[in-house]
Amino acid sequence: MTNVIFAGVGGQGVILSTKVLMHVALSQGYDVKESEIHGMAQRGGSVDCHVRFGEQVHSPLIAPGTADFIVALELLEAARRLDFLAPQGRIITDTRQIDPMPVLTGQMTYPDDLADWLDHHSNACCLVETGPALKILGSSRVLNVVMLGVLSQYLTFDAETWQNSLKATVKPQHVDLNLHAFELGRTLLGSS
Amino acid sequence: MQKTILMGNEAIARGAYEAGCRVAAGYPGTPSTEILETVAATTKDIQAQWSPNEKVALEVAFGAAVAGARAMAVMKHVGLNVAADPLFTFSYSGVNAGLVIINADDPGPWSSQNEQDNRHYAQAAKVPMLEPSDSQEAKDMTRLAFELSEQFDRPVIVRITTRIAHARGIVTLEPRHDVPLRPLIRDPKKYVMIPAHAAPRHRFIERQMKTIQAYAETSDVNRIEWGHKKRGIITDSVAYQYVKEVCPDDSVLKLGMIWPMPDALIKVFSEGVDELVVVEELDPFIETHVKALGLAVTGKALLSLCGELTPALVDQALNGTPPRTGAAYPTDLPPRPPQLCKNCPHEYVFQILKDLDLTVVGDIGCYTLAALSPLEAMHMQTCMGASIGMHLGFEKAQGRALAERSVSVIGDSTFLHSGITALIDMVYNQGTGTVIILDNRTTAMTGHQENPASGKTLMGEPTVALDLGAIARAVGVSRVTTLDPKEVKELRRVIEEEIAMPVPSVIVAKRKCILKK
Numbered sequence: 001m002t003n004v005i006f007a008g009v010g011g012q013g014v015i016l017s018t019k020v021l022m023h024v025a026l027s028q029g030y031d032v033k034e035s036e037i038h039g040m041a042q043r044g045g046s047v048d049c050h051v052r053f054g055e056q057v058h059s060p061l062i063a064p065g066t067a068d069f070i071v072a073l074e075l076l077e078a079a080r081r082l083d084f085l086a087p088q089g090r091i092i093t094d095t096r097q098i099d100p101m102p103v104l105t106g107q108m109t110y111p112d113d114l115a116d117w118l119d120h121h122s123n124a125c126c127l128v129e130t131g132p133a134l135k136i137l138g139s140s141r142v143l144n145v146v147m148l149g150v151l152s153q154y155l156t157f158d159a160e161t162w163q164n165s166l167k168a169t170v171k172p173q174h175v176d177l178n179l180h181a182f183e184l185g186r187t188l189l190g191s192s
Numbered sequence: 193m194q195k196t197i198l199m200g201n202e203a204i205a206r207g208a209y210e211a212g213c214r215v216a217a218g219y220p221g222t223p224s225t226e227i228l229e230t231v232a233a234t235t236k237d238i239q240a241q242w243s244p245n246e247k248v249a250l251e252v253a254f255g256a257a258v259a260g261a262r263a264m265a266v267m268k269h270v271g272l273n274v275a276a277d278p279l280f281t282f283s284y285s286g287v288n289a290g291l292v293i294i295n296a297d298d299p300g301p302w303s304s305q306n307e308q309d310n311r312h313y314a315q316a317a318k319v320p321m322l323e324p325s326d327s328q329e330a331k332d333m334t335r336l337a338f339e340l341s342e343q344f345d346r347p348v349i350v351r352i353t354t355r356i357a358h359a360r361g362i363v364t365l366e367p368r369h370d371v372p373l374r375p376l377i378r379d380p381k382k383y384v385m386i387p388a389h390a391a392p393r394h395r396f397i398e399r400q401m402k403t404i405q406a407y408a409e410t411s412d413v414n415r416i417e418w419g420h421k422k423r424g425i426i427t428d429s430v431a432y433q434y435v436k437e438v439c440p441d442d443s444v445l446k447l448g449m450i451w452p453m454p455d456a457l458i459k460v461f462s463e464g465v466d467e468l469v470v471v472e473e474l475d476p477f478i479e480t481h482v483k484a485l486g487l488a489v490t491g492k493a494l495l496s497l498c499g500e501l502t503p504a505l506v507d508q509a510l511n512g513t514p515p516r517t518g519a520a521y522p523t524d525l526p527p528r529p530p531q532l533c534k535n536c537p538h539e540y541v542f543q544i545l546k547d548l549d550l551t552v553v554g555d556i557g558c559y560t561l562a563a564l565s566p567l568e569a570m571h572m573q574t575c576m577g578a579s580i581g582m583h584l585g586f587e588k589a590q591g592r593a594l595a596e597r598s599v600s601v602i603g604d605s606t607f608l609h610s611g612i613t614a615l616i617d618m619v620y621n622q623g624t625g626t627v628i629i630l631d632n633r634t635t636a637m638t639g640h641q642e643n644p645a646s647g648k649t650l651m652g653e654p655t656v657a658l659d660l661g662a663i664a665r666a667v668g669v670s671r672v673t674t675l676d677p678k679e680v681k682e683l684r685r686v687i688e689e690e691i692a693m694p695v696p697s698v699i700v701a702k703r704k705c706i707l708k709k
Binding site: 009010018019022023026031032033034035036037038043044045046057058059060061063064065066076077079080082083084085086087089100101102103105107108109110111114117121122 | 195196197302326354355358359360361362430433434436437502503504507515516517518519520521523524525526527528529530531532533558561565566
């Protein structure tokens with residue numbers, strides 16, 4: 001059984017990432033389930049999706065302490081889910097910070113040590129600097145697929161399988177950009 | 193057969209398609225909204241529509257079923273409260289072609305004003321209820337519901353929860369089953385529910401529910417999965433998946449039909465195990481029934497009445513497994529609550545209401561977010577359409593002094609859902625309150641569904657766009673102002689002027705949702 005949590009902020013495309021991974025798992029003959037909370041996603045709230053694939057999947061929810069991967073598109077959203085990480089699990093997170101409302105209004109502060117803290121409190125932590133790749137791509141909207149490219153380096157599926165699932169999942173007019181984003185993601189490694 | 197990945201809501205839409213459903217009506221509400229959106233986006237064989245509210249949606253679906261078309265009504269859990277009146281009497285009438293009600297509960301709650309357990313409606317209204325535990329079952333049980341509805345002359349409810357609606361899994365697709373339209377039969381004894389007809393129909397449906405119970409005893413919709421005999425777990429919905437995950441060796445009785453319950457099967461199961469436990473979310477619905485059968489059972493002594501279950505909670509309660517957890521950041525992390533979008537037209541209105549320090553009686557929609565920081569400019573909110581009536585109650589309690597220091601605020605779709613009758617009450621019973629209709633030209637909170645004021649149907653056809661100001665004038669409000677909330681000086685002037693007037697008034701703050709293309 002492989003457990004993956006995707007986390008981010010509403011509008012970042014977290015759900016698309018989960019759809020692609022699920023398609024990959026299905027195409028390789030696995031059972032796969034997912035659960036998401038997205039009711040408030042369009043209003044800038046936290047979004048997370050649990051994806052599980054293996055021989056037979058019962059629960060669509062991952063239990064705390066059992067996620068093999070946490071793939072986050074924002075630092076605070078990575079930190080928020082750390083209690084789900086398995087002892088041997090890996091965090092893959094973009095290093096960008098998006099201030100939530102309590103920070104914007106000055107009621108709370110955005111912790112400045114999250115990257116270090118995540119690194120120290122996980123077995124494996126990839127702090128990914130996606131800025132240069134997104135600059136080449138000319139769009140920050142494909143951050144989700146860049147991070148999928150990073151994740152793909154730690155899973156056993158081959159590149160062609162991923163590419164086929166991307167083609168089957170994203171809108172036809174965005175296929176080329178997403179394939180490019182995925183390729184660049186496969187060249188990125190975390191800083192630790 | 194093609195296998196694909198579907199969200200539970202998409203699977204239900206597919207199930208309705210495969211079942212030969214012809215008419216589907218509903219009102220948007222998380223977590224049910226994608227069902228009708230999927231129907232409209234994927235087939236022309238089903239006439240799908242957003243109704244102004246859930247009561248009307250159910251009435252349309254019922255009319256269609258009586259007129260011979262398989263029909264479906266779709267709503268969230270609190271929507272069934274609105275539709276409860278027709279439900280309880282349609283139950284007496286029964287159907288012609290199949291009638292299925294899809295009802296989405298929201299334990300958590302994640303996107304709702306309460307976490308009521310709608311399994312009680314099946315028992316109270318005397319209708320069968322099915323409960324899928326994943327996407328494949330969501331599709332299969334939607335199909336089955338249509339069959340059962342016709343077989344037993346009952347409306348059938350399919351109850352899902354957020355973890356079924358917004359969970360994805362592998363589903364095997366099948367072709368559409370061609371079900372011919374049935375003729376409409378004039379049968380007043382069945383369809384005109386006067387007391388003389390209702391009394392015999394009541395006796396009929398009590399007999400029918402016994403017949404359905406006999407079906408439930410042997411149908412594979414309920415099943416025993418024997419494991420070791422030390423402990424047996426009775427469970428339903430997504431809780432079944434959690435049980436299979438954390439108690440893989442226990443015996444399990446999975447109830448796919450939660451009402452009527454298979455009493456004999458429950459007794460057989462109970463006799464086969466040493467200890468009987470019920471694992472269910474929210475109320476002790478199964479547990480209470482099992483206890484009434486005279487069986488010893490544990491349930492809510494181990495599990496909470498509140499919130500969702502999770503695999504970890506079930507593991508802890510049944511197996512004594514201490515909670516596993518990774519590291520947690522030493523101080524509270526800033527939460528990321530949903531918020532009004534930057535430049536949301538509602539924000540102009542609430543900033544003025546805050547500046548004027550008015551008491552704001554609110555309603556259901558994006559604008560309810562104005563109750564939270566940083567605006568904190570809403571002081572009461574209950575259910576769809578409640579604002580205007582509650583605001584009139586304020587005035588009845590404290591008179592004009594409170595009416596001139598308060599407003600009610602309601603969205604366009606919510607006003608059309610159930611605000612109009614309350615506005616009539618304000619006029620009729622001589623209230624003098626000021627009502628602000630936030631008209632952003634869409635049903636925004638649930639993801640921009642069309643509504644009777646937006647000029648388009650769910651199927652994308654152009655249609656009449658109701659004029660909210662004209663409705664207000666038609667029900668007797670003489671002071672109606674429509675303006676762009678971005679004109680903040682003018683808006684503030686109008687609000688101050690209207691609250692000072694000792695007659696009811698309506699301000700339509702009209703500006704398109706910032707997210708709407």
